[in-house]
Amino acid sequence: MPKKKNKRKSTRSQAPKGKAVILYHDMAVYENFERCAPRIFEVISKAQEMRPNSPRILYFRVQGHRNSANGYDHDAWEMIRHFLPDVALPYLTELHTPLYSVKDNRRQKNDIPDEMRVGYPKGEEKSFWYDIESLPLRVRETEASNRKTYPTKRAIMEYLDIGEECLICWGSPVERAHVVPASLGGSMDVRNFALLCADHHKQAPDIADAEAFWAWVDYAELRDSGSKWQRAPEEVKLWVKEHGGRTEPIDHSEMEFLAAVQFELRHLYGWSDREFSAMSWDLMNEYHRVLDSATGRHFAVEKKVSTHAWAYHVARLRLASRSK
Numbered sequence: 176m177p178k179k180k181n182k183r184k185s186t187r188s189q190a191p192k193g194k195a196v197i198l199y200h201d202m203a204v205y206e207n208f209e210r211c212a213p214r215i216f217e218v219i220s221k222a223q224e225m226r227p228n229s230p231r232i233l234y235f236r237v238q239g240h241r242n243s244a245n246g247y248d249h250d251a252w253e254m255i256r257h258f259l260p261d262v263a264l265p266y267l268t269e270l271h272t273p274l275y276s277v278k279d280n281r282r283q284k285n286d287i288p289d290e291m292r293v294g295y296p297k298g299e300e301k302s303f304w305y306d307i308e309s310l311p312l313r314v315r316e317t318e319a320s321n322r323k324t325y326p327t328k329r330a331i332m333e334y335l336d337i338g339e340e341c342l343i344c345w346g347s348p349v350e351r352a353h354v355v356p357a358s359l360g361g362s363m364d365v366r367n368f369a370l371l372c373a374d375h376h377k378q379a380p381d382i383a384d385a386e387a388f389w390a391w392v393d394y395a396e397l398r399d400s401g402s403k404w405q406r407a408p409e410e411v412k413l414w415v416k417e418h419g420g421r422t423e424p425i426d427h428s429e430m431e432f433l434a435a436v437q438f439e440l441r442h443l444y445g446w447s448d449r450e451f452s453a454m455s456w457d458l459m460n461e462y463h464r465v466l467d468s469a470t471g472r473h474f475a476v477e478k479k480v481s482t483h484a485w486a487y488h489v490a491r492l493r494l495a496s497r498s499k
């Protein structure tokens with residue numbers, strides 16, 4: 176057995192000094208546990224890097240993420256009941272969540288690990304993923320209401336605690352976007368809706384997997400976050416730029432369809448050159464050209480970059496799992 180080294184003892188459990196650093200995280204409706212936890216970890220690491228050993232205070236809020244009893248859903252519960260108190264709190268002086276607050280943890284640790292990885296219980300990994308073989312319907316709301324009509328915009332705004340604005344770009348007017356489309360079995364439950372501007376509604380994927388829809392919104396929010404600042408005063412834009420942010424959206428409208436699909440496969444689904452080189456993109460390009468000029472709809476699927484990127488990704492996973 177290798178001996179445990181305690182080499183950085185000097186920074187451990189040292190009483191925090193100086194002004195507190197206030198950290199704030201809103202677990203967005205489109206963040207699941209797997210995306211939220213590493214972000215909290217990153218924020219804590221950044222704070223230690225910029226203001227070493229200062230007391231850290233984290234305010235954690237949750238948007239949406241409700242179950243049918245109006246409690247928190249699985250992802251938010253796991254954040255509030257497990258990740259925050261067990262993993263994050265040792266590195267904080269104060270923690271405030273919607274369910275409890277911990278004040279004055281004098282044993283704030285400052286030896287923050289270099290990396291955090293989210294893992295799954297051994298042997299149960301598969302149950303956490305979308306079943307690519309049977310392509311089932313996967314919704315967030317486990318017990319859907321029996322509504323036959325759309326919830327009002329106000330009901331969605333209240334559920335998400337937002338104004339009448341697009342979740343991705345904060346633009347308006349907004350439309351009620353199904354997470355899982357009704358034609359694929361999506362319900363009229365408020366939890367199956369997002370508010371999106373017409374442009375983002377047009378881009379959002381029409382697929383049977385709610386988590387893939389939310390992952391896309393999360394990705395699009397990062398991709399297009401520049402547009403949020405478009406109407407901001409110049410001094411605010413300057414501040415955002417100085418802090419490494421973007422204040423103009425990236426224009427993807429001129430991108431060719433398949434180039435846009437490839438962009439999404441790379442940036443949303445994490446494809447590397449290896450994955451791309453395993454496909455015949457020439458044929459695919461030709462295929463889409465034929466499809467464009469000779470057909471309107473392909474198997475009744477509206478031609479959306481996001482839907483096609485998801486389908487390519489899932490198709491690749493299916494092929495890979497068969498060749499094992």
Ligand SMILES: [Zn+2]
Nearest residue numbers: 341344372375
């Ligand atoms: Zn938008």
